[in-house]
Amino acid sequence: MRGEYKVPGGKLVAADVVLDGGLMVSAAISGDFFLEPDEALARINAALVGQPAAAKVAQLAAAIGDALDPDDTLVGFTVEAVAIAVRRALGHATGWQDHEFELIHHGPQLPVLHVALDQVLAEELAAGRRGPTLRFWEWVDPAVVIGSFQSLRNEVDPDGAARHGVTVVRRISGGGAMFMEAGNCITFSLVVPGSLVDGLTFEQSYAFLDDWVLGALADVGVKAAYAGLNDIASPAGKLAGAAQKRLADGTVLHHVTMAYDIDADKMLEVLRIGREKLSDKGTVSAKKRVDPVRSQTGLARSEVIEAFKAHFRARYKTTDSALLPSEMARAEELVKTKFGTQEWRTRVP
Template identity: 30%
Template sequence: MIYVDNENINDPRLNLALEEYIARHFDPKNDYLLFYINAPSIIIGKNQITIEEVNQAYIDRHDIQVVRRISGGGAVYHDFGNLNFSFITNHDVKKLHNFKKFTAPVIKVLDEMGISAELKGRNDILIGDKKISGTAQFSTGKRMISHGTLLYDTDLGEVTNALNVKQSKLESKGHKSVRSRVANICEFLDERIEISEFRKRLLEGLYAGNTAFTKYQLSTKEWEAVHQLKKEKYDTWDWNYGRAPKFNFQNSARFPIGEIDIRILVEKGRIKEAHIFGDFFGKNSVAEIESKLHGIPFEKQAIDHVLKGIDLTQYFGNIEHQAFLSLFFQND
């Protein structure tokens, strides 16, 4: 196993680009281990609809990045108190979806640190009934990534603030809130240590008894390729928001001028159809607004730009721009 040094980079988009680059371009004769700590961010699962998973208004105000990863599973919150681990190995049908296989070394090291953890459910590591890690996998067909989070000293309040956690998911877990079912690893340590020391001990534990364990640092040329992948993929709106299945969005609200009900069909992150209903009175046909929304990205900045060029009072009566815009984003 070769440990890849990410040079203490905290940019989530660069770290995910690095992880994918290793899987696709590093020597397939070797297995690799990558650790990284991200700045505050939400990491979206490959098959999720981003706008349904995040509290967009909150993350905009607090400069929290959103990045889609190439593996499945659910959205997770990262910050400087969260340690991420990634094993990059050859594809093995026996290892694919076998989360026990690649979490076992991590659980073993936690046990040696006096923390009794175990894999429960589909892909979670728990201490007692508290979740301290979630895991996911991705396969290219030749290589596979098995990665997970370790909640070491994360701001758990931000998990609730930044994510839109579906009530059905909470009910299926048998808990009333996100905060009630997660915990930080540091809470269970007899000796409080910094996350950098925790990472060091975890790495030493994984090294133990493995004489073939070595460390690798990327060349300048390799880093240039990783930055290029970040620029072309992980920095783009199309990847982080636009790459989503077709879905419908509906919201309504009552204003002094009457009720307004908007219904939108979104495909590949863009508005394919927009329909506005309600009992308001207006001079002009709302079909004119509907047509202007067609084809634009379903995100706040794009919609705001279109609406600023429209005199909404001609369609609805006396309604403020921000009030109408809020219909498109239920968390505002």
């Protein structure tokens, strides 16, 4: 059995394994990584022999680490990367090419309906009624979408929000606040099975699920990289932030909001961005943290989105899809019973 894992920003690791009686009796690791000395590869392979087929990433990585000599040097990959490739070979983990993704780009919806749809599509995937899905958002009404655990009064200035007609919506994922006006940012949600991120830490899964985004940005002339836990940045400044929620069965909701043409003055009247957060980002001005994609590409927002869709389609098996009436009905129900209620919006006052 064979499995592969491409380290985000690193190298490809492939694992060919043979099982007998629930144990690995042969293992051969290969790839375009760098490893010194040559004999270290034999130590990695030997460490996998005798490991159970049900071994988790941590167990496999520990066995490999114990077998390596102190001077063995791995460049472009890690022992965890080897373990993930092995897990994929054994059928416990999946790769991008193991799935066919559905792509949805619906007409404008209320921001509160978008956060409800995120939950609905994650539940539909978990129930086996829909495949992995990439969904781009469109909206008209301005809003601030805050993270599941953020304090409403600490994040949003009610006077500024009222002055600019901005509603406040709370999503089910963590992370920070999103200031959203029609046309000022690009937002998309990715719903995938837990098997796609099997063995990855939460931190690793952010970069892994957004690796295609860096490629799409390169297509439109923006050189970008992951920064910190969940930010995507260019040399000119921050471009985007990501957030995640994992359902009980492991299904992952991952979404990204990317600055396109932010009105920084208005944003600062609506959001309360504390000094502690600014210092953590290495800047004294929130304006400097928001670097619009428009200024770096010269493209219309719609053109950037189309380029992103084209990149995703070229990279992964993708079919165009649409929201089902039953999904819309469920989302509208959740707006009434959860996301549109004062109780949910103020659950962290």
